[in-house]
Amino acid sequence: MAGLLKKTLQLLTGSENVSFSGMFRRTKPTERELIQRESEIGGHLFGAVPAGHHRQFFNVDPTTWVWYEEWVDDRGKHQTTTTRYEVHENGILKVQEGAHYYYIEGYELQNLVSAIRIYYERVTREIYRRDPVTGKHLAAA
Amino acid sequence: MQVSPNDVYRPPTLNETPRQQPDKGTFDVSDAHNKTREMRINEVRSELERLHFGKALLEHEQPKARPEASIAQVSHTEKGKVNTAEFVTYVRNIGEFIAYERSEVMKNGWSS
Numbered sequence: 001m002a003g004l005l006k007k008t009l010q011l012l013t014g015s016e017n018v019s020f021s022g023m024f025r026r027t028k029p030t031e032r033e034l035i036q037r038e039s040e041i042g043g044h045l046f047g048a049v050p051a052g053h054h055r056q057f058f059n060v061d062p063t064t065w066v067w068y069e070e071w072v073d074d075r076g077k078h079q080t081t082t083t084r085y086e087v088h089e090n091g092i093l094k095v096q097e098g099a100h101y102y103y104i105e106g107y108e109l110q111n112l113v114s115a116i117r118i119y120y121e122r123v124t125r126e127i128y129r130r131d132p133v134t135g136k137h138l139a140a141a
Numbered sequence: 142m143q144v145s146p147n148d149v150y151r152p153p154t155l156n157e158t159p160r161q162q163p164d165k166g167t168f169d170v171s172d173a174h175n176k177t178r179e180m181r182i183n184e185v186r187s188e189l190e191r192l193h194f195g196k197a198l199l200e201h202e203q204p205k206a207r208p209e210a211s212i213a214q215v216s217h218t219e220k221g222k223v224n225t226a227e228f229v230t231y232v233r234n235i236g237e238f239i240a241y242e243r244s245e246v247m248k249n250g251w252s253s
Binding site for chain 1: 250
């Protein structure tokens, strides 16, 4: 089946060197797909994820970051928690369901900024294939 | 210079209308209203641009400078606390760059 597909593609493109991965990489992803890929990297920036937990950390837009975590508790009940970090002029506001909103500071602020820095460096390199400092495209591996 | 209707208009006395105020000349209140509204719109637009919601961000143009790879440049206050304003700027720059990278890939596809 794969051979037939490859021959069909060779016939259509006129090229002997048909790369499936290359073809798929040329497709245009949606923003949701990109955020999903970024969140897979983001989920591992805060250390090991406990067994049975699923964690995502991702950038929604230039002023919003989200930490989402879900797990099954001791009683077998599905639990989720969502924390939103909003970037305001006067600080970064932490917003959680059912909790007070507050501007983070001290180590919490430093840790978040460090995580965001690593997120940026990793997604820029690993997903967008650019050098995070210069912005130049990385050479294909 | 900002001009408000109050600078050129005072309520008429019982015996005069706004157009009869000799020291201010003729004045159309609707013009003042329109000018004030226009100034207000410009103020709001400037504020939005200042808050990075302006044209550059909406169209995801490439920001001028990439965020530094290190956050070592973030300074500390005399009391040893980190400078929150610098963190905020840094985090926002990163957010803008990620938005830019996304928009490029969504527009042009993956570069091989």
